[in-house]
Amino acid sequence: MLQELLDDTMTTLRAAIDSSHLEMHPVETGTVLYVGGGIARIAGLPNITSDELVEFPGGVLGVAINLEPDEIGVMLLGDSDELSAGTRVTATGREADTPVGEALLGRVIDATGRVLDGGKVLQSVERRPIEQAAPAIIDRSPVTEPLMTGIKAIDALIPIGRGQRELVVGDRQTGKTSVVVDTIINQRTTDVICIYCAIGQRGTAVARVIETLREHDALEYSIVVVASDEDPPGLRFVTPYAATTMAEYFREKGRDTLIIYDDLTRHARAYRELSLLLRRPPGREAYPGDIFYIHSRLLERATHLNEDCGGGSLTALPIIETHAQDISAYIPTNLISITDGQIYLSPTLFHKGLLPAIDVGKSVSRVGGKTQYPAFRDVSGDLRLAYSQFEELETFARFATRLDEDTRATIEHGRRVREVLKQSEQQPLPASSQIIILKAVNAGLLDKLPLELVGSAEAKLQERIQADFPQCCEQLQAGESLDDSEWEKILDSVQDVLSKLVESTED
Numbered sequence: 001m002l003q004e005l006l007d008d009t010m011t012t013l014r015a016a017i018d019s020s021h022l023e024m025h026p027v028e029t030g031t032v033l034y035v036g037g038g039i040a041r042i043a044g045l046p047n048i049t050s051d052e053l054v055e056f057p058g059g060v061l062g063v064a065i066n067l068e069p070d071e072i073g074v075m076l077l078g079d080s081d082e083l084s085a086g087t088r089v090t091a092t093g094r095e096a097d098t099p100v101g102e103a104l105l106g107r108v109i110d111a112t113g114r115v116l117d118g119g120k121v122l123q124s125v126e127r128r129p130i131e132q133a134a135p136a137i138i139d140r141s142p143v144t145e146p147l148m149t150g151i152k153a154i155d156a157l158i159p160i161g162r163g164q165r166e167l168v169v170g171d172r173q174t175g176k177t178s179v180v181v182d183t184i185i186n187q188r189t190t191d192v193i194c195i196y197c198a199i200g201q202r203g204t205a206v207a208r209v210i211e212t213l214r215e216h217d218a219l220e221y222s223i224v225v226v227a228s229d230e231d232p233p234g235l236r237f238v239t240p241y242a243a244t245t246m247a248e249y250f251r252e253k254g255r256d257t258l259i260i261y262d263d264l265t266r267h268a269r270a271y272r273e274l275s276l277l278l279r280r281p282p283g284r285e286a287y288p289g290d291i292f293y294i295h296s297r298l299l300e301r302a303t304h305l306n307e308d309c310g311g312g313s314l315t316a317l318p319i320i321e322t323h324a325q326d327i328s329a330y331i332p333t334n335l336i337s338i339t340d341g342q343i344y345l346s347p348t349l350f351h352k353g354l355l356p357a358i359d360v361g362k363s364v365s366r367v368g369g370k371t372q373y374p375a376f377r378d379v380s381g382d383l384r385l386a387y388s389q390f391e392e393l394e395t396f397a398r399f400a401t402r403l404d405e406d407t408r409a410t411i412e413h414g415r416r417v418r419e420v421l422k423q424s425e426q427q428p429l430p431a432s433s434q435i436i437i438l439k440a441v442n443a444g445l446l447d448k449l450p451l452e453l454v455g456s457a458e459a460k461l462q463e464r465i466q467a468d469f470p471q472c473c474e475q476l477q478a479g480e481s482l483d484d485s486e487w488e489k490i491l492d493s494v495q496d497v498l499s500k501l502v503e504s505t506e507d
Contacts (some may be wrong), residue, residue, distance in 0.1 A: 028091040032056075033071060035083045038232035039277045042072045045091050051131055053092040058082055061112065062089075063096045063234060066278050073278040075234030077112055098242035099125040100249035105193070108210060108224040111235060111242035116226055117210075130241040132248060134300035141306035146371040146479075147258065147315050150186030150428020151179065153358045153421045156380045156438055157387075158343055159368035162192075162256050163304025163313035166365060167335050169320045169327060170345030174357050176319050178425050179343065180260045181209055183317065185216045186428035193250045193257045194222040197243035200229045200236050200266030212426065229266075236270035244301050244314075251305065251312035259302070263319035264295060268331050285330045292334050299338050327362070341365040354422060360387055373431060373479040379438040383417060386442070390414020409447070416446040419454040432476035433462045439487070440494045449498055450505070457501055464497050465490060 030044025040062060045054070054062045054074055060083065066073025074089075099113040103125050108117035111130065115121055143161035160166050168176050184194045196213070198206045206226055213219040223246055227239040240261050247257040261267070268291055275288040283289045295318075302316035320335050325347065327336070336342055341364045350357035372380065393411050397403060403411070420441045423429070437458050440446060449457055466473055472486055482490075 030089045032085055032087040032089055034085060035080050037277045038076050038234055040074045040076060042074055042089055045072055048072060048091050051096050053094055053096050055090045055092055056083055057087060075274050076232050077235045095129045097127040098130050098245050100128050100246050101125050104223045104246060106220050110226055111239045128245050130238055130245050132245060135303055139305055139309045140303050143304050143367050143371055148186060148431055149183040151182060151356060152423055152434045155434055156376055157360050157384055158363045158365045159372045161368040161371035162315050164367045165299050165302050165316045165339040167318055167320060167339040167342040169322060169332055169342050171322050171325060171347045174345040174347050174350045176345055177262055179356055180317050181212055182428050184222060185218050188218055193255055195243050195247050195259045196224050197240050197261050198226045199239055203228050233270040233273045240267055240298055247314050251314045252310055254310040254312045256313045258315045261318040263321055265321040265331060295335060296338050340367045374481045375435045375476050379442050382442045383438060386414060387417050413447050415451060416441055419451055430477055432473035435476050436465050437461060443491060445494055445498060457498060460497050461494055464493060468493055
């Protein structure tokens with residue numbers, strides 16, 4: 001019995017040995033020479049490559065960005081409090097990557113895939129390198145379809161196309177984030193996937209944005225990627241690249257995507273901090289010489305692909321912060337030259353209560369006008385001209401005691417245009433409602449209406465037109481034009497609503 005038992009045991013062991021194939025893998029290790037400020041300097045790791053991940057004890061990751069003869073400069077993606085000189089570090093052999101896929105929709109994560117919303121950990125998701133080459137010119141297609149923001153001043157005067165890069169620029173506290181959040185909310189009736197990338201923001205500010213998206217059911221088609229102001233500069237630096245990789249996954253599937261970078265001022269500061277710590281020579285305003293390149297290689301990834309490549313698009317709305325309205329500073333001018341236009345938010349307009357505080361004169365879209373719906377194009381030209389004339393006359397009218405009737409009429413019309421362009425936060429409007437109210441103000445129907453009644457008149461007009469002309473609204477929403485007879489009926493209905501409103505106020 002004992003002999004049989006031994007024979008069975010040996011047979012089992014031999015079978016296990018024959019079926020197992022142990023492979024030896026070389027592992028490179030190095031030694032930390034210095035750690036602090038979100039970076040580490042390492043000796044060893046002779047075969048490491050640029051942008052390769054290295055792992056420290058405790059699972060802390062870093063990315064090799066400085067490859068020098070005697071040492072390697074690494075930016076840390078995690079807390080370095082437990083690390084010290086002499087610590088062993090291991091090369092992972094893989095490029096810095098991030099999770100992608102449908103499982104990310106509705107989630108709040110960081111660039112490494114760490115879950116920040118308290119939900120379950122991401123399981124079995126595909127990972128892709130955060131650094132990707134921009135699509136080749138031959139793979140791109142012209143921007144042909146509008147990205148509707150729901151904001152009248154933008155959709156009519158500074159239109160954005162799907163695949164465009166439009167800069168949102170202005171001083172602190174002028175409503176830049178509100179504009180882009182409203183744009184995300186407005187995509188709830190479209191098929192656009194939205195990614196909000198928060199770079200160096202306070203936790204309370206990010207939480208407020210997330211709550212706003214959740215209240216308007218916008219989080220279900222969005223991904224929020226966060227690197228807070230408490231995170232190391234390395235994580236703040238890689239976050240926009242990781243968020244872009246997530247967006248590119250959907251673009252390759254033929255989907256339209258929108259990405260918000262909030263904001264690239266803090267991104268530039270994070271890179272400057274890393275560069276100075278890694279002893280890279282500073283240049284203008286202490287920024288390194290390649291600061292232009294880090295933003296150009298990021299924003300060049302936003303484009304519209306041709307049908308052979310899936311036909312998807314990636315629209316980028318980077319935000320940049322100015323100081324004392326100085327849009328000629330180093331980083332703003334860099335980004336203005338990279339992007340296809342800018343939306344400038346003026347602190348002067350903001351303090352006057354003219355919200356959104358978009359300065360139409362300093363804002364421009366170099367691409368989106370080609371994508372505008374014909375009905376929008378019909379109203380935008382006259383609207384911009386009337387508003388420009390009004391702003392010029394209003395400035396000079398302050399010094400004049402008496403004005404002729406034509407000048408007075410132009411100023412009164414301009415005031416109605418400005419009042420119509422005002423819009424509350426988190427209330428994006430459908431294209432049909434925007435076009436009809438702008439057509440009415442262009443036609444001068446609101447010129448006799450007291451300024452304080454313009455807001456309530458607009459609300460009543462929207463209700464009436466949606467109820468009486470649903471077919472026309474559907475046509476405008478689909479980007480189709482209306483003939484003159486249909487416009488005549490709509491404007492007659494508008495005139496009727498305004499007349500009744502004036503009569504009710506006089507009573």
